[in-house]
Amino acid sequence: MSGESATRITPGNAFRPEDVAAQVAQGLQVGEDVAEYALRLGDDALILAQRLGWWISRAPELEEDIALGNIALDQIGHARSFLTYAGAAWGKSEDDLAYFRGEDGFRSSYLVEQPNGDFGKTIARQLVISVYQHELYSRLVASTDATLAAVAAKALKEVDYHRDHAKQWTLRLGDGTEESNRRITAGLVSVWPYVDQLFQDDELIERLDGVAVRPSELREPFDAYIAAVLAEAGLEVPQVPNAMTDKSRRRHSEHLGYLLAEMQVLAREHPGATW
Amino acid sequence: MAVQTQATLQAVPSAEDEAGQAYFDKIIAEDSRIEPADWMPEKYRKTLVRQMSQHAHSEIIGMQPEANWITRAPSLKRKAILMAKVQDEAGHGLYLYSATETLGTPRDVLNQQLLEGKAKYSSIFNYPANSWADMGAIGWLVDGAAIANQVPLCRASYGPYGRAMVRICKEESFHQRQGFEILLELSNGTPAQKQMAQDAVNRFYAPALMMFGPTDTDSPNSQQSMAWNIKRFSNDELRSRFVGMIQEQVKVLGLTLPDDKIRYNEETGMWEHGELDWDEFHEVLAGRGPCNAQRMERRREAHENGAWVREAAAAYAEKKAQKAQVA
Numbered sequence: 001m002s003g004e005s006a007t008r009i010t011p012g013n014a015f016r017p018e019d020v021a022a023q024v025a026q027g028l029q030v031g032e033d034v035a036e037y038a039l040r041l042g043d044d045a046l047i048l049a050q051r052l053g054w055w056i057s058r059a060p061e062l063e064e065d066i067a068l069g070n071i072a073l074d075q076i077g078h079a080r081s082f083l084t085y086a087g088a089a090w091g092k093s094e095d096d097l098a099y100f101r102g103e104d105g106f107r108s109s110y111l112v113e114q115p116n117g118d119f120g121k122t123i124a125r126q127l128v129i130s131v132y133q134h135e136l137y138s139r140l141v142a143s144t145d146a147t148l149a150a151v152a153a154k155a156l157k158e159v160d161y162h163r164d165h166a167k168q169w170t171l172r173l174g175d176g177t178e179e180s181n182r183r184i185t186a187g188l189v190s191v192w193p194y195v196d197q198l199f200q201d202d203e204l205i206e207r208l209d210g211v212a213v214r215p216s217e218l219r220e221p222f223d224a225y226i227a228a229v230l231a232e233a234g235l236e237v238p239q240v241p242n243a244m245t246d247k248s249r250r251r252h253s254e255h256l257g258y259l260l261a262e263m264q265v266l267a268r269e270h271p272g273a274t275w
Numbered sequence: 276m277a278v279q280t281q282a283t284l285q286a287v288p289s290a291e292d293e294a295g296q297a298y299f300d301k302i303i304a305e306d307s308r309i310e311p312a313d314w315m316p317e318k319y320r321k322t323l324v325r326q327m328s329q330h331a332h333s334e335i336i337g338m339q340p341e342a343n344w345i346t347r348a349p350s351l352k353r354k355a356i357l358m359a360k361v362q363d364e365a366g367h368g369l370y371l372y373s374a375t376e377t378l379g380t381p382r383d384v385l386n387q388q389l390l391e392g393k394a395k396y397s398s399i400f401n402y403p404a405n406s407w408a409d410m411g412a413i414g415w416l417v418d419g420a421a422i423a424n425q426v427p428l429c430r431a432s433y434g435p436y437g438r439a440m441v442r443i444c445k446e447e448s449f450h451q452r453q454g455f456e457i458l459l460e461l462s463n464g465t466p467a468q469k470q471m472a473q474d475a476v477n478r479f480y481a482p483a484l485m486m487f488g489p490t491d492t493d494s495p496n497s498q499q500s501m502a503w504n505i506k507r508f509s510n511d512e513l514r515s516r517f518v519g520m521i522q523e524q525v526k527v528l529g530l531t532l533p534d535d536k537i538r539y540n541e542e543t544g545m546w547e548h549g550e551l552d553w554d555e556f557h558e559v560l561a562g563r564g565p566c567n568a569q570r571m572e573r574r575r576e577a578h579e580n581g582a583w584v585r586e587a588a589a590a591y592a593e594k595k596a597q598k599a600q601v602a
Contacts, residue, residue, distance in 0.1 A: 057342040060581025069362040076355045095350045119584050176587025266349045275349045
């Protein structure tokens with residue numbers, strides 16, 4: 001470290017996926033439980049990025065092409081760091097994990113797998129995931145696992161913007177026109193059955209005390225933040241039943257298969273190739 | 276009565292117009308810059324609006340062929356780079372629309388002209404991006420040709436345009452290098468990857484050369500633009516320069532250009548290339564390229580699907596303004 005220049009050619013000297021890879025190359029040991037936890041975080045970020053990337057060139061305004069693209073780009077960055085870290089436990093790279101796992105190998109939540117729908121649904125999903133991730137990362141920075149804490153520290157700064165973006169749009173759609181109010185309401189109703197899964201603890205979380213953030217602890221601050229935003233937007237918290245999901249995140253929505261088929265097709269056509 | 280007087284006055288050049296024209300001519304002769312508040316001939320303004328908005332539209336439509344591979348990019352790093360690149364194009368579009376607005380035409384109007392098919396965009400984007408290697412070929416050849424065209428525009432006589440081009444060229448040159456790198460990686464990869472790269476270069480070579488526009492003998496607007504210091508070099512000069520550049524770079528790639536007529540003409544100092552299919556160029560320009568309909572449909576769809584969102588944002592802003600007024 002001491003021989004390195006203090007100035008690096010990277011925006012903001014942020015902790016990059018390559019830094020995680022360098023640590024792994026230097027022999028950093030990662031336990032299976034930590035890796036499994038990192039997979040959950042990484043897969044949520046990756047699947048969300050894959051969804052959001054679709055909007056680029058299709059958004060309601062050029063500014064939104066850029067904004068949604070930026071959010072997707074941030075999430076890809078987080079995914080790369082978490083997956084690189086997780087992969088160290090099994091000798092796999094971020095791309096091995098992203099492109100060569102089947103549905104049952106993924107640990108993404110139902111929420112991020114939900115299709116984009118219209119802009120209203122995408123914003124509803126963004127509001128939920130960004131408020132959740134903000135609460136999550138703002139606690140993960142205190143993890144006893146130094147790598148998870150470092151990735152979270154970088155991610156938190158970015159998710160802060162994602163949350164603000166989602167909030168600003170929720171206010172505009174809720175308190176804009178009748179049509180926009182109808183659409184954001186429909187979007188919220190559509191994603192709400194999958195909110196509860198984000199806050200479920202399981203045995204893995206129990207075993208990772210001090211390393212992982214306990215999802216159930218995030219529910220109260222999440223509810224409070226959401227309630228405040230929706231109230232200001234003239235919207236109501238949807239009263240819909242929770243969908244039966246899977247707290248260990250091994251089971252998935254029907255949507256994931258299609259998403260992976262598209263995302264993985266080229267890499268799988270050329271196994272062993274580098275790009 | 277007052278209106279009539281004004282109309283009569285406008286018919287004859289006013290003293291103000293004459294002074295303006297004199298100032299304009301002086302600026303052009305000095306190779307200096309015209310700024311938004313300066314007097315300028317109506318035709319100069321129109322030429323700029325046409326050229327700048329066409330450039331902006333090209334950036335926006337140009338997002339589509341590359342966005343076509345964002346969801347299928349073969350590694351996460353490439354996916355991130357591609358997303359950032361397409362985002363840059365959106366940024367260029369915004370930047371150029373803003374620069375065009377300084378000439379008095381709002382972005383909404385420009386966008387409407389695009390959607391109604393009244394404004395053009397670069398024909399290159401009416402070709403499909405069929406393979407991942409196309410992301411490389413587009414970066415290397417299409418962005419490369421764009422740079423060759425655009426670097427001289429950094430000195431364009433209209434200030435906001437020239438300044439916008441400085442930033443755009445910096446990003447484009449980064450894009451070209453990443454395209455080159457994609458092809459290099461593929462060329463050094465498996466035989467299937469190398470073939471993918473060669474196929475992409477084969478398909479994009481001629482359309483990229485046609486990006487410089489018709490030959491000098493067939494380019495009606497060029498002369499006036501050169502006299503106004505908007506354009507600095509002729510289409511053929513730029514094309515030749517570009518051919519000279521890529522025929523060298525393709526060797527590093529370990530690939531070939533699909534043109535056995537490339538040679539340096541010692542007498543003219545120009546790089547020569549094989550005959551280009553100008554009939555195809557005019558077909559694509561006339562709207563009959565492989566993707567013209569598809570690109571316009573996507574743009575219209577995005578615009579129409581987003582109408583309710585833009586209306587909501589406007590309604591919200593108005594409510595806020597009213598509340599602020601009451602308070």
